[in-house]
Amino acid sequence: MTAARPPSGQRGEEEELARAWSSPPGWRSLSAVNHRPMGRRFVGTAMLFFLIAGLLALLIRAQLAVPENDLIGPDAYNQIFTMHGTMMMFLFAVPVLQGAATWLIPLMQGTRDLPFPRLGAFSYWCFLFGATILVSSLLLGMAPDGGWFIYPPFSSRHYSPGPNIDFWLIGITFAEIAGVAFAVEIITAILRTRAPGMSLARMPLFSWFVLATAGMILLGFPPLILGSILFELERAFNWPFFDATRGGDPVLWQHLFWLFGHPEVYIIQLPALGLLAMYLSVHCRVPTFGYAWVVAAALGTAFLSMGLWVHHMYAVGIPQLSLAFFAAASTLVAIPSGIQVFSAIATIGSGRPVFRTPLLFACGGFLFIFTLGGLTGVMVALVPFNLIAHDTQFVVAHLHYVLVGAAVFPLLGALHHWWPAAVGRQPSERAGKWSFWLLFIGFNLTFFPLHHTGLAGMPRRVYTYPAGLGWEWTNLLASIGAAMFALGALLFLGSLLATLRRGAARPPDDPWQAGTLEWWRTPPPVYNFRAIPQVTERYPLWQQPGLAAAIGRGEGYLADPQGGQRLIAITSEVEARPEMASALPGPTWIPIITAACFAVLFLGVLTQVYPLAVLGGIAAWIAVVIWMWPDPDAAHPPTVRATAELRLPLDRGHHQAPGWTALWLTLAADAALYASLVFAFFFLWGYAAQWPPAVAAPPSLLLPALAWAPLLAALAAVWWGEAAIRRGDRGRLARACWIAVGAGAVFLAMQASVAAGLGPPERHARDALSHFTVLYQGFHVAVGMTMAGMVALRARRGDFAPQRHLAVRIATRFWSYAVLLWIVGFPLVHLAPWLFAR
Amino acid sequence: MSAALALLGPAVLWAIHFLAVYIFVSLACLWRWQDATLLGLPLIEAVVALLTLAFIGAIAACGWIWGWSDGFRGRVGIGMTALFAVATAMVGLPTLLTAACVGLPVQIGGG
Numbered sequence: 001m002t003a004a005r006p007p008s009g010q011r012g013e014e015e016e017l018a019r020a021w022s023s024p025p026g027w028r029s030l031s032a033v034n035h036r037p038m039g040r041r042f043v044g045t046a047m048l049f050f051l052i053a054g055l056l057a058l059l060i061r062a063q064l065a066v067p068e069n070d071l072i073g074p075d076a077y078n079q080i081f082t083m084h085g086t087m088m089m090f091l092f093a094v095p096v097l098q099g100a101a102t103w104l105i106p107l108m109q110g111t112r113d114l115p116f117p118r119l120g121a122f123s124y125w126c127f128l129f130g131a132t133i134l135v136s137s138l139l140l141g142m143a144p145d146g147g148w149f150i151y152p153p154f155s156s157r158h159y160s161p162g163p164n165i166d167f168w169l170i171g172i173t174f175a176e177i178a179g180v181a182f183a184v185e186i187i188t189a190i191l192r193t194r195a196p197g198m199s200l201a202r203m204p205l206f207s208w209f210v211l212a213t214a215g216m217i218l219l220g221f222p223p224l225i226l227g228s229i230l231f232e233l234e235r236a237f238n239w240p241f242f243d244a245t246r247g248g249d250p251v252l253w254q255h256l257f258w259l260f261g262h263p264e265v266y267i268i269q270l271p272a273l274g275l276l277a278m279y280l281s282v283h284c285r286v287p288t289f290g291y292a293w294v295v296a297a298a299l300g301t302a303f304l305s306m307g308l309w310v311h312h313m314y315a316v317g318i319p320q321l322s323l324a325f326f327a328a329a330s331t332l333v334a335i336p337s338g339i340q341v342f343s344a345i346a347t348i349g350s351g352r353p354v355f356r357t358p359l360l361f362a363c364g365g366f367l368f369i370f371t372l373g374g375l376t377g378v379m380v381a382l383v384p385f386n387l388i389a390h391d392t393q394f395v396v397a398h399l400h401y402v403l404v405g406a407a408v409f410p411l412l413g414a415l416h417h418w419w420p421a422a423v424g425r426q427p428s429e430r431a432g433k434w435s436f437w438l439l440f441i442g443f444n445l446t447f448f449p450l451h452h453t454g455l456a457g458m459p460r461r462v463y464t465y466p467a468g469l470g471w472e473w474t475n476l477l478a479s480i481g482a483a484m485f486a487l488g489a490l491l492f493l494g495s496l497l498a499t500l501r502r503g504a505a506r507p508p509d510d511p512w513q514a515g516t517l518e519w520w521r522t523p524p525p526v527y528n529f530r531a532i533p534q535v536t537e538r539y540p541l542w543q544q545p546g547l548a549a550a551i552g553r554g555e556g557y558l559a560d561p562q563g564g565q566r567l568i569a570i571t572s573e574v575e576a577r578p579e580m581a582s583a584l585p586g587p588t589w590i591p592i593i594t595a596a597c598f599a600v601l602f603l604g605v606l607t608q609v610y611p612l613a614v615l616g617g618i619a620a621w622i623a624v625v626i627w628m629w630p631d632p633d634a635a636h637p638p639t640v641r642a643t644a645e646l647r648l649p650l651d652r653g654h655h656q657a658p659g660w661t662a663l664w665l666t667l668a669a670d671a672a673l674y675a676s677l678v679f680a681f682f683f684l685w686g687y688a689a690q691w692p693p694a695v696a697a698p699p700s701l702l703l704p705a706l707a708w709a710p711l712l713a714a715l716a717a718v719w720w721g722e723a724a725i726r727r728g729d730r731g732r733l734a735r736a737c738w739i740a741v742g743a744g745a746v747f748l749a750m751q752a753s754v755a756a757g758l759g760p761p762e763r764h765a766r767d768a769l770s771h772f773t774v775l776y777q778g779f780h781v782a783v784g785m786t787m788a789g790m791v792a793l794r795a796r797r798g799d800f801a802p803q804r805h806l807a808v809r810i811a812t813r814f815w816s817y818a819v820l821l822w823i824v825g826f827p828l829v830h831l832a833p834w835l836f837a838r
Numbered sequence: 839m840s841a842a843l844a845l846l847g848p849a850v851l852w853a854i855h856f857l858a859v860y861i862f863v864s865l866a867c868l869w870r871w872q873d874a875t876l877l878g879l880p881l882i883e884a885v886v887a888l889l890t891l892a893f894i895g896a897i898a899a900c901g902w903i904w905g906w907s908d909g910f911r912g913r914v915g916i917g918m919t920a921l922f923a924v925a926t927a928m929v930g931l932p933t934l935l936t937a938a939c940v941g942l943p944v945q946i947g948g949g
C-alpha cells in the first residue's frame with residue numbers, strides 16, 4: 001500500500017515537516033527529546049541490562065549445577081543473585097516496557113509525539129544515571145547483597161556496614177523517579193493526544209493496558225520511593241524507622257516494599273500483555289476477541305493487584321485474619337488473568353492464524369508458560385501451601401514462569417513484530433523460529449524441574465548444597481536449560497541486529513497487514529504522520545479503506561507545520577474531539593542537565609560527601625526553574641490552522657492544556673507517597689515493640705500553632721492573585737505572589753525552630769517520622785514558593801491574561817494541596833503524644 | 839466524568855471497602871473488641887457483614903446504572919461490576935469464616 005505521490009505543492013510541506021521533526025546528528029543527538037529516539041534508547045538500554053542480568057543468571061546456574069561447587073563463594077553469590085533480580089525487575093522489565101510505550105503509543109494513537117517530550121527525555125536520563133550508579137557497584141565489587149527486596153535488619157547499617165545497600169537504595173530511587181515521570185507523561189498522552197475520533201472505545205488495547213499500568217506506577221512506586229528514602233535516612237543518619245529497639249519495625253519495610261512490589265509484577269506484565277494482544281490479533285487476522293472484556297480485565301487486574309501485597313509476607317507472622325483477606329484477594333486475580341488467556345485462545349480460534357515468530361512467542365510463551373505460572377500462583381496464594389513452599393526453589397520456579405511467560409516471551413515476540421516499523425528492516429523468520437524453540441525448551445528445562453527441587457526442600461538463595469538430598473539431577477537439568485536459553489536469546493537478538501547490516505531485506509509497507517495506525521507506512525517517517533488522521537474505527541487500516549493513502553496526501557489535521565513547528569493535536573479525554581494544538585519543544589539539553597544535577601545530588605548522598613549533595617540539589621533546583629521558564633513566544637500566533645475549515649488555539653497557558661492534567665497526576669503520586677507516610681505512623685503505633693517513646697512532657701504547641709498563620713496567609717495570597725489576573729490585573733498578581741513567597745519563608749523559618757524542639761530524630765522512630773513529615777512539608781512549601789516567585793516574575797514581564805494563566809492556576813492548586821498536607825501532617829507530628837498513645 | 843464512573847466506579851468501591859474492612863478489623867483487634875457485641879451479634883463480624891452487603895449493593899447499583907448504556911461502555915461496566923462484586927464478597931467473607939484477632943504477633947498493651 002504505497003501512498004500516492006503527493007502533488008508538488010505539498011512536497012514542500014513534507015520537507016518542512018521532516019526538518020521540524022528531525023533530531024540533530026552525532027553527539028548532539030543527546031539533546032533529542034522526541035519519542036522515537038527516546039523510545040529506542042529506553043528499549044536498547046534495557047535490553048543491555050537484560051543481557052548483563054542474564055549473564056549473572058548463568059553464573060548462578062553454573063554455581064548450582066553440581067553440589068558442593070566452589071566456583072563462586074557465598075559473598076559473591078549473594079551479590080550476584082541480588083543484582084540479577086534487581087536488574088531484571090528495575091533495569092530491564094519496567095524500562096523496556098516504558099520504552100515500548102514511549103515509542104509505540106504516539107504512533108498507535110495517530111499523533112506525532114508525547115505531550116511532554118522533555119519530561120520523557122528526563123525520565124530516560126534519570127533511568128540511565130540511576131542504573132549506572134547501581135551497576136557500577138558490580139564493577140567495584142560492592143554490589144547489594146540482601147536479595148532484591150533488601151529486608152532489614154539484615155541490610156541495616158549494623159549488619160551491612162559497607163555501601164552495598166546504599167547503591168541499591170539510591171540507584172533504585174532514581175530509576176523510580178523516572179518511572180513516575182513516565183507515568184505522568186503517558187497517562188496524559190493516552191487521555192489527551194489521541195487522534196481526533198479515537199474515542200475510548202476505539203483505543204488500541206495496548207493503550208488501555210499502558211493506561212492501567214501507568215495508574216499502578218503512579219500509586220505503586222511512591223511507597224517504595226518513601227521506603228527507600230526512609231531506609232537511606234536510617235543508614236546514613238541513624239534515624240531508626242526499621243530498628244525494633246527504638247520504636248521502628250523491620251516489618252514496616254516489608255509493607256512499603258510489597259505495597260510497591262506486588263503491583264510491580266503487574267506493572268511488568270500488563271504492558272507486555274497489551275503488546276501481545278495487539279500482535280496476536282494481527283497474526284490471527286481478526287480483531288481481538290472480547291475487546292470490552294479484555295479492557296475490563298486490564299483495569300480489574302490493576303485495581304486488584306493493589307490489594308495483594310501481604311501475600312509475600314505470609315510467613316512473617318501477621319494476624320490470621322489478614323492472611324485470609326489477602327489469600328482471598330490473591331486468588332481473585334486469577335479471574336481477570338483468565339479472561340485474558342481465554343480471549344487470546346478465542347482470538348486464535350476465531351481467526352486464521354499464521355504461525356510466524358510473534359505468534360509462536362504468544363502461544364508458547366504466554367499461553368503455556370504464563371498459564372503454568374498462574375496455576376502455581378494460585379497454589380502459593382493459599383496460606384498453608386505457601387508456608388511450605390516459602391523461600392524454596394518452588395518460588396523461584398513460580399516467579400520465573402510468571403515473569404518470563406508474561407513479560408519476556410511477549411516482549412520478544414513484540415520486538416520481532418515491530419522491528420520492521422522501528423528500524424525498517426525485516427527480521428528473519430527462520431532465526432526467529434529457531435530461537436523461539438531454543439528459548440522455549442531451554443526455559444522449561446531450567447525452571448520446570450525447580451518446582452520439584454523446591455518441594456524436595458531446597459531453599460532459594462543458597463550458594464551451594466550437599467549431595468544426596470535428591471536435588472542433583474534437577475539442578476543439573478536447570479543449568480543445562482539455562483545455557484540453552486542463553487543460546488536462544490543470543491540467536492534472537494543477534495539475528496535482529498544482523499538485519500541492520502547494509503543491504504538487508506527491507507519490509508514492504510505494513511508487512512503483516514496490521515490494522516493499527518503505526519503501520520500506515522513502514523517505517524513511518526520522522527514526523528510519524530503526514531497529517532493527523534480522523535479515526536472512525538478501532539482498526540483504522542482495516543476498516544477505513546484508503547486511509548494510509550489519505551494520510552500520505554496530507555488529508556487530516558495539522559498537515560502544515562506552519563513555520564516549522566512541531567504540532568500535535570490535543571483532544572478530549574473520552575470522545576477525542578480536537579480541542580487545541582500543542583507546539584512541542586525541539587531538541588534541548590535541559591533534560592539531561594537536570595538529570596545530571598540530580599545524579600550529583602544522589603552521588604553526594606552515596607559517597608556521604610554531603611556538601612556535594614547540597615550543591616547538586618541547588619543545581620537541580622536552578623535547572624528546573626530554567627526548564628519551567630517559558631520560551632518567548634511572541635512570534636507564534638495564538639491559533640493554528642488545523643484543517644481548511646478549523647483553527648485550533650495553541651495550548652500554551654490554556655486552562656485545559658495537558659499541563660493541567662499532568663498537575664493532578666503528579667499530585668496523585670505525591671498523595672500516594674504521603675499516604676504511605678501516614679500508614680507508617682499508624683503501623684508503628686499499632687505494631688512496634690518499643691512504643692511510645694519515653695518523653696517526660698509533651699512539647700509546647702504554641703509555636704506550631706502560630707505557624708499556621710503564615711501558611712494560610714500564603715494560601716490566601718495566591719488565590720487573591722488568581723482572582724486579580726482573572727480581572728487582568730498583573731500588578732496585583734505579582735504583589736500577591738511576592739506576599740506568598742514571603743509568608744512561605746516565614747513559615748519555613750518557624751518550622752525550623754519547631755523541628756529543633758521536636759527531639760532528636762535518632763531517639764525513636766516516632767521522632768524520626770515527625771522530622772521527616774516536617775521536612776516533607778517544608779519541601780512542598782519551598783516548591784510552592786518557587787512557583788509563586790516564577791509567576792510573579794512572569795507577571796512583571798507582561799505574561800498572563802484573564803483567559804490564559806495556567807501557571808497561576810497550577811500554583812494556587814499546589815498551595816492548596818500543600819496546606820491540605822499539613823492539615824494531615826500537623827496532628828501526626830504535634831498531637832502524636834495523644835493520638836499515638838497506647 | 840460519567841465514563842470514568844462507569845468504568846472505574848465498581849473498582850473504586852471495592853478499594854474503599856477493602857480499606858474500610860482492613861482498617862476497621864485491625865483497629866478493632868488492637869482495641870480488643872473481639873468479644874464486643876452489637877444487638878447480640880458479635881460486633882466485628884456484624885460490622886464487616888453490613889459493610890460488605892452495603893458495598894455489594896452499591897456496586898450492583900453501578901452496574902444497573904451504566905450496564906444499560908450500549909456498546910463498549912455497557913460491556914466494560916458489566917464486566918467491572920461482576921468482577922468487583924465477587925471481589926468485595928471475597929474480601930468480606932474471611933471475617934465471617936474465621937475468628938477475628940487470632941494470632942496477633944504482638945500483644946498490645948499487655949506486654
Ligand code: HEM
Pocket residue numbers: 054057058060061081082084085086088089093146147148149396399400403404407408446459460461462482485
Ligand atoms: C531466563 C533466564 C533466567 C534464569 C536462568 C534465571 C535464574 C535465576 C535463578 C537460578 C534465581 C535464584 C537464585 C537463588 O535463589 O539462589 C533467580 C532469581 C530471580 N530472578 Fe531470575 N532468571 C532468569 C530470568 C529472569 C527474569 C526475566 C526475571 C524478571 C523479569 C528474573 C527475576 C528474578 C528475581 C526477581 C529473582 C529473585 C532474586 C532474589 O532472590 O532476590 N529472572 N533467577
Ligand SMILES: [Cu+2]
Pocket residue numbers: 261262265308309311312
Ligand atoms: Cu505478589
